[in-house]
């Protein structure tokens with residue numbers, strides 16, 4: 001090696017880091033994180049937001065309407081591309097099994113419920129079998145789904161009412177479903193939409209709430225108002241699929257903590273206040 005010429009070593013102080021960050025801007029000036037999912041530094045976000053104002057319609061600006069028909073159509077189009085044929089993840093073979101699984105899914109995961117229900121329905125195959133139980137008898141079978149005392153009461157109570165007053169059949173009617181113990185609009189919408197293919201409303205769970213708020217489709221935080229907001233802007237023929245799409249999106253990418261915005265096909269039309277990466281202006285209040 002020629003005397004005096006020494007290969008460059010990385011600075012121990014990390015001072016070269018800044019240059020690396022600057023280089024991570026693409027030719028278009030849009031910031032790229034160094035690793036997928038890595039949150040960009042403040043410099044990157046500011047630069048990318050500036051660059052994006054030149055690049056990316058619809059731009060957040062005065063008069064911006066998050067529920068404008070063309071924006072809704074674009075959201076629906078992209079969701080269709082991402083999740084063309086998603087449906088309920090709770091395994092079931094009848095309206096009754098779906099009703100029970102949905103009641104058990106409150107404050108639990110679908111995977112957790114799916115671990116419990118096969119054995120549960122082997123042990124008690126019919127609505128009448130459940131109606132013959134006391135809630136205490138059912139508790140051990142549903143304990144692992146959490147809140148098992150209330151859930152046992154709801155399932156047994158619903159079974160007794162279906163057997164004694166509704167001819168042994170789960171009703172395909174919103175008003176009748178809402179008379180069953182433990183059944184509110186979310187559960188009723190799951191059963192009506194998924195099993196009976198009836199669009200009476202939109203399922204609003206924790207995922208739908210989070211994604212709808214981030215996409216500025218609602219400013220509300222309670223489920224009935226969110227459902228009304230969504231029913232106003234989403235075409236009725238999309239209600240059932242749309243809810244499933246938001247649930248899947250909320251599970252896969254738009255997760256509660258550190259959403260994976262860098263991988264999200266909705267990124268340049270999403271202004272969520274808690275995005276982890278952005279090419280568009282942020283709206284601080286658009287978050288959970």
Ligand code: SF4
Nearest residue numbers: 254259261264267270
């Ligand atoms: S860009 Fe981020 S916050 Fe917006 S919908 Fe996608 S994952 Fe959610």
